[in-house]
Amino acid sequence: MPKKLRAGILAATGTIGQRFIELLANHPNFEITALAASSASAGKTYREACAWQLSSDPPPHVAEMVVREAHLNWHAMWSSVLFPMGKTSTHVISGAAKPYVFVDGRWRESQEKQDQTMHSAGGMFSSVNDLGRWLRVQLTPGALDGKHVFPERAMRESQSPQIGLHQRFQRYERYAYGLGWYNSTFDDELLIHCLAVFREPRLVYPSCPIEGSV
DSSP, X not given: OOOOEEEEETTTTSHHHHHHHHHHTTOSSEEXXXXXXXXXXXXXXXXXXXOOOSSSOOOHHHHTSBOEXXXXXXXXXXXXXXXXXXXXXXXXXXXXXXXXXXXXXXXXXXXXXXXXXXXXXXXXXOOXXXXXXHHHHHHTTSEETTEESSOHHHHHHHHSOOEEEEEEETTEXXXXXXXXXXXXXXXXXXXXXXXXXXXXSEEEEEEBTTTTBO
């Protein structure tokens, strides 16, 4: 049996963190070894720190784990984890770009992304070149410029179904959700995709690994 991958969960006390705990607690390929949250939760057991929102109870072994403080801000975490991909034009710095949304028939300036407004759904300003490198890492999987920057097994697991869905989105039939990816069918082909939406315009980055195309 292959050795389980160790998993640490950031923002573990929030609803998204709770969902990750539920998905990974008894997963055959992952072992939860660390939980991190804000300084208000640090030092407490997960049971003490978390207002559990899901219908099932928190896993007993996770409930007794002590929560650590998440010291890294979003930009520092991005730099240490994803800069190995050579992404040099992706920023989370306030003022790097001005996001706009279309409301009541006109474009209005929206809230700038800062450390305080980051969350698990992202919030970054990037270039076409950097997004292209990100897609290449997903398709290889994990390799870029002739070397592996992420473990292949971890990349494949991130694209694998983790929770079932029954959802139609435009021409896609979504049947599962992975770690940041939707698993869908598109014209009878497997489609692994994510979606970024800021009301208008809408950006979709699909990949079809069976065909090896983007």
